Amino acid sequence: MAEFGVERKDVNGVSVLYIKGYLDAHTAPEFEQAIRQLLNEGRYKIVVNFKDLSYISSAGLGVFMGFIEEIRNNKGDIKLSNMTDKVFRIFDLLGFPSLYEIFQDEQEAIEKF
Amino acid sequence: MAEFGVERKDVNGVSVLYIKGYLDAHTAPEFEQAIRQLLNEGRYKIVVNFKDLSYISSAGLGVFMGFIEEIRNNKGDIKLSNMTDKVFRIFDLLGFPSLYEIFQDEQEAIEKF
């Protein structure tokens, strides 16, 4: 099914994950898998580009919570970029912007590392 | 709701109706209305362009049946063009191509008048 997809691009030390479609309890494991793969390769500097993500539920938010400690313990971070208003609203409603930096633009996020 | 729409273009004596979306028992009255309007204006040479029609049920087919006699009695015709395979299959299944000329292309259909 084409309901969720994730693609990856490595830009020097930073990895960008492009997520698209619907991120919910059904598709979260696929996204988790993609992050786990990065950590297995020792890549802890991660930007998630939300450009094509049309939906997120708390199961999707949970993926970010699940890895943040391990990532920061390894001097890395997850930075978020290119959210639509619809998706940003749910991050904002729960106060996630206090824990994760959210950028308008992928390039900005990459440069912050 | 944006589930069905019809637009009209007059090319000399021929009127082209562009139908888009879903043509079913709910939306058929809107299409009927557009044809009725043409007949009220005495325009009996009609091409229906199916380019953007994604779905048709028998209620949609019924609209064609409902006007064909009146139109042909007035020396006019309804010609059909630009059907997707999906929509053509249902016309074909019921043998409608024996009653209505179906063209690949709108221009062809217009020129046949």
Place this chain on the structure above:
Amino acid sequence: MDQKRGRYHLNTPSSSENLGQIRDFVGEIARKAGFTEEYVNKIQIAVDEACTNVVQHAYKGMIPKDIDVLVEVNSDKLTVTVSDQGRGFDPHSFPPLDMNAYFANLKRGGLGIYLIHMLMDEVEFMINPGRKNSVRMVKFLHPVESSERKQNQKILLEKSRERKRHAVSE
């Protein structure tokens, strides 16, 4: 979790504005069950026809109740049962259509039940006026050749091709 088994149930008011929702519902299940877009469309049309009949005929002269759509997915087939609690009807009073006669008359309507038969592999009516009137439609995932139905369909398709040739040579 077996994606190819399951029971899905949708119940909506008997109004044509809900036909789109019903098509989406059935389409999504059929797609997940493994049907190609061509067959998803066929199933959607058959279900649409059955539901349109509920909206247009079932509750004539009654307070409208609902349209009930049950979809059952098995490993080899999808079964859709459309039910109403309306006045019922005699499904046998509609003989198979002769499309040539149909077109000669230039009348409209009367195609729904015929289409359902054409589009689905098995069709069965269960009528209990005022209680539960159902049409049960089956589509197989990997159709087996052999049935009489297939034979009939071939004949009809040949007729339709004939007509097309006719139209083109006009």
Place this chain on the structure above:
Amino acid sequence: MDQKRGRYHLNTPSSSENLGQIRDFVGEIARKAGFTEEYVNKIQIAVDEACTNVVQHAYKGMIPKDIDVLVEVNSDKLTVTVSDQGRGFDPHSFPPLDMNAYFANLKRGGLGIYLIHMLMDEVEFMINPGRKNSVRMVKFLHPVESSERKQNQKILLEKSRERKRHAVSE
């Protein structure tokens, strides 16, 4: 035919693969009822959270039954009731979340019920283990100011803005 009234009922197997279908179902009705896309999305998320809980918790250690979603549209509100026949739980054992503490712990999960409260205007649980456990969620079409809830939401939003400023000034 009043587009603003009606009962819609959807019943699917308790599996996460059906969450998309449930969202589509609820979204279509909410849209027709007159909610803007922003509110359609909020309602979809709340319903998704309730259904995700059914999939993940309701039938633990049991043979899974189904997810039942009832949508009722009135002229002034939309009510969604998500029910299961699972083991039930005590909805009062989850005190309102303190998001600062939540983030300090860096734990995951535990946001669903909190989110439902944040997104909907009225939320009510009815628990009958093994028979019927429901969460009933209401969203008003034209929200009236005044309720305590609104007040709470404002405070929370202020907190969230504070945090954002914090993040930006990092």
